[in-house]
Amino acid sequence: MTAYTLRPATLTDLSTIGMLAHDIWWKTYPGIISEAQIHYMLDAMYSEKALQVQLENGYTFLLLYEGAKPIGFVAYAPMRPDQTVRIEKIYLHPAYQGKRLGRKMIDEVATLTQRQGGKALELNVNRSNPAKGFYERCGFVITQEVDLPIGEFWMNDYIMRKELA
Numbered sequence: 363m364t365a366y367t368l369r370p371a372t373l374t375d376l377s378t379i380g381m382l383a384h385d386i387w388w389k390t391y392p393g394i395i396s397e398a399q400i401h402y403m404l405d406a407m408y409s410e411k412a413l414q415v416q417l418e419n420g421y422t423f424l425l426l427y428e429g430a431k432p433i434g435f436v437a438y439a440p441m442r443p444d445q446t447v448r449i450e451k452i453y454l455h456p457a458y459q460g461k462r463l464g465r466k467m468i469d470e471v472a473t474l475t476q477r478q479g480g481k482a483l484e485l486n487v488n489r490s491n492p493a494k495g496f497y498e499r500c501g502f503v504i505t506q507e508v509d510l511p512i513g514e515f516w517m518n519d520y521i522m523r524k525e526l527a
Contacts, residue, residue, distance in 0.1 A: 364428055366463060368470050371423035371435065376413040378432050379423060383408040386434075386453045394490045399515040406513065407451075421450065422474075426467060433458045436467040438475075438483075445481040446523075447471065452485070468500050468524075476526050483526065486510075486519040497522050 371379060384404055391400050406412060416437065417423065426434040434454035441447050449471055454464050472483060485502065487494050502522035510517040 366433075366466065367427050368424050368467065369427070371417075371425045373414065373417065375423070375425055376410045376417075378425065379413055379435055380408045380410060382432055382435055382455070383451075383453060386455055389456050390453075390491075394488055395515070399512075402513050402515060416450075423451075424467065424470060426454065426463060428458065434463065434467065436471055438471050441475065441478055441480050445479060446484050447475040447480050447482075449483055449485040464496060465500055472524070472526055481526055483524045485522055486517070487522060489518050489520055494520060494522075497524075500524065 387400055387404055395403075413423075420440040421437050423435055423437045425432055426436075435451065436449060436453075437451040439448045439450055449468070452464065452467055454467070468483070475483060483502070484505075485497065486508070487497060489507070502524045504520045505523045506521040508517075508519050508521060510519065
């Protein structure tokens with residue numbers, strides 16, 4: 363049986379997160395956003411410097427492994443005063459989707475959030491991203507539709523929320 367583990371990332375894992383992001387994004391986003399936007403967003407959010415700033419700003423990154431092989435990650439921001447935690451990034455290599463591993467990452471963030479007294483999770487998803495259905499199956503509901511500028515591009519997203527029991 364294959365062992366999947368989830369562990370907190372450190373500064374020494376930033377290059378791994380960046381490599382995973384590049385691999386997953388190029389397999390996921392063509393057809394959803396332009397190649398130019400993929401390049402821009404990867405450079406803006408997944409350079410080692412950008413990832414280091416996110417860690418310094420209190421983001422928590424969890425890396426998912428199959429044995430010793432990194433296959434995905436989730437990152438979330440510090441809890442807001444309304445007791446909500448935002449999942450800022452959640453990516454799983456497409457070869458591993460459909461194995462309940464994305465749910466494993468969400469469940470871990472939910473557990474850690476509840477231990478800190480959190481009441482809800484929130485995330486954004488591109489309105490054309492098929493992952494929206496996955497989030498709905500995990501208990502998230504759309505609360506808002508937003509168009510957010512990023513550089514010369516736009517993120518056309520849904521904000522989704524999951525109340526924690």
